[in-house]
Amino acid sequence: MRRCHLSIGFLLLLITIATISGCRLPFCPGSENPYVVIDSPPYRPGLPTFSRIIVFKWHASPGHAICATRYLLTALIDSNGVYNPEFDIIGDLNANPWRYEDTWSPWMPYSTKWGTGCKACVEAPEVGKVYLFAVQAKDICGRVTQQFELARDAFIFMVSPYTYP
Numbered sequence: 271m272r273r274c275h276l277s278i279g280f281l282l283l284l285i286t287i288a289t290i291s292g293c294r295l296p297f298c299p300g301s302e303n304p305y306v307v308i309d310s311p312p313y314r315p316g317l318p319t320f321s322r323i324i325v326f327k328w329h330a331s332p333g334h335a336i337c338a339t340r341y342l343l344t345a346l347i348d349s350n351g352v353y354n355p356e357f358d359i360i361g362d363l364n365a366n367p368w369r370y371e372d373t374w375s376p377w378m379p380y381s382t383k384w385g386t387g388c389k390a391c392v393e394a395p396e397v398g399k400v401y402l403f404a405v406q407a408k409d410i411c412g413r414v415t416q417q418f419e420l421a422r423d424a425f426i427f428m429v430s431p432y433t434y435p
Contacts, residue, residue, distance in 0.1 A: 303409075304334040304407040305417075306339060306423050307328060309328060311325075317427065324392055324393075324427075326403055328405050329388065335410045336387075336407045337380055338379055338387060338407075339380050339405055339408070340376060340408075341390050341403065343401060343403050344359075345399050346401070375390070401428075
């Protein structure tokens with residue numbers, strides 16, 4: 271039994287060191303990529319409308335030790351650089367993540383205790399346009415979200431001057 275306590279203690283020590291030294295462990299349990307679940311505003315099927323200023327909140331996926339998150343907010347711009355509200359931007363983000371690298375916010379340490387890396391207050395630039403908001407997670411092994419899903423870690427919505435979340 272004592273050996274089990276030492277292993278858990280050792281793992282906690284490694285996690286602490288990894289978090290302090292840049293969010294990466296030298297070995298990685300499991301193989302799944304991390305993700306977050308957006309809690310607020312609650313997902314509504316169809317094309318929800320929000321005001322220009324929106325507060326998004328999210329939590330870590332079960333079983334992952336997330337140490338950082340970042341988010342993006344972008345109008346639905348297709349691969350030709352043209353605004354297109356019908357464009358499958360989540361599919362494009364999953365297939366061509368390099369196109370969006372300059373759109374992401376900086377990585378923020380994730381801590382529900384201190385309220386960091388688990389929420390963002392964003393302002394959509396234009397009323398009447400359709401936008402994508404997505405959150406990417408990084409775990410203590412350095413793995414990041416690879417596939418985004420609508421209603422989980424990505425929202426598509428329209429900005430209206432009359433609607434509030």
